[in-house]
Amino acid sequence: MEIEKSLSVITDTARAALERRGAGAGLSARAEADVQAGIPESTRRAYNSDFAAFARWCLEDGRRPLPADAATVTEYVSHLKHTPRPTTGKPYSPSSLDRAIAAIRTVHRAADRPVPETKGARKVVAGYRAELSEAKDDETRKRARPNRVDAAVPAVLRKFLADMDRTTLRGLRDAALLLLGHALAARGSELVSLNADSIKRDPDGKGLVVSVYRKKIKRWTDTKVVYGSNPVTCPVRATEALLAALVRSGRGNGPLFLRIDRHGRVAAQSQRRNAQGVLVTIGSADGRLSAEGASDMIEAVAEGAGEDGRWRSHSLRRGFVTAARAAGHDLVDIGRHGGWADGSKALLGYIEEDDGWDRNPLIGIGL
Structure with a gap:
């Protein structure tokens, strides 16, 4: 018993x-x-x-x-x-x-x-x-270190997007998920929880304001997403294109990221047995993409682009921190944008090590 x-x-x-x-x-x-x-x-x-x-x-x-x-x-x-x-x-x-x-x-x-x-x-x-x-x-x-995913920095995202068909609903979804996920530094669960009405346009035309529930700090944040300098990798344009497509398909009021099959249709729920042998339903009734589904999509895109490594939805969050830090942004600003608590030690673990020369702390100290 x-x-x-x-x-x-x-x-x-x-x-x-x-x-x-x-x-x-x-x-x-x-x-x-x-x-x-x-x-x-x-x-x-x-x-x-x-x-x-x-x-x-x-x-x-x-x-x-x-x-x-x-x-x-x-x-x-x-x-x-x-x-x-x-x-x-x-x-x-x-x-x-x-x-x-x-x-x-x-x-x-x-x-x-x-x-x-x-x-x-x-x-x-x-x-x-x-x-x-x-x-x-x-x-x-x-193997002694935590099993981290690879960082999807902008150069990697460009490779992921290179052969993506952004004339289809699935292609629009995939592009928006990659670019908005990176821009928000969102966890997979936070990203797929977004609805169409989570996105507001800035009245002054600066970009988008995205209402995100940050699970670790248990707080809603209104994260600002500015226009990118390159239209191909611009998170604002990619998200707006997806929103317009959802409106055209009559799904402008539901989940932002949907399960979409290879035929371009919203995938139906399915059933399978779990580890305990119990038959469980897979997928939400409203067609919302799961966090695992988002990771599987990113993994498939990386494989199609010929990128070795471990690619999951968390790659977008790690890639944002790596890119923002390399661009010289302050850790406090990076942390607040991505939903880390001030002074978070976990944030430091997201920063990819450089070769030891570019950010060497001996530079400029007067030796």
Whole structure:
């Protein structure tokens, strides 16, 4: 029975725990839903998958996943370190091990069970990261760092756009998603959440004002997007072209970015089985493109353009920071434009390293 509960998604596990405590002893259904709303959907999906994998390993190894003890968590993390991923055959990264630990702790808290002590598991990760960092070959050392996407800077965007057919609704959508996503420094989930009425034209003709809900800082921002110097890569022109096309197709009041099939039609919902074997509906009823769909589109465009690397919707956000910093813009202005909190340490991680010469801090200090 415990194995079955541990294989449930986080929300089901938490609900079962509440039922065991009895009516009135825990959160109401409304309060529980409010708590779950504070956890990003992408995080919930990742943690669900990570904990399900942990529970399966426990079952095979004769261990208890819920509540798990410190030795079980340490053994599992050590197992991951020495076991290739089943999907790729490549080793897990230290970041993947960190996330597995976080998932185990999160499920225990959600189920109101004692959270296992993880000092031993974290020492395994620390040793693994040091081992990779000290390796002689570059590829091994890269695995010690977070698995970042490549930065879609303007030069890359021009390659992505070069062969795009912008006379079709799909081509207009793809161009606007690339250019507006870069201009807003938007996360994929923020970008696909935009509606046609999220876009307002500046009354003085300076560009667009885009109402974006910034999830990390939990605040709406009115982000200003100015005209680009090149019509081909101008985010304002690309967005206005898409809006006009949506109006012509009778969809001027709904999602800005739609699921569009290869025939130029709004793609219908579909169904598939998830990791737990449950049949789930894929795609929203209003035709809105998902964040995963946006990433898949960017990946396909990059492949078509012959660009190697890891390209996802977050490439647009990273590319904006890289380009803005290279143009000499202040980090505070960059952060506020892209929805980072002032003084965010995470923002520094988005800045691509140069060759050590152009922005060398020794320049101009009087030596």
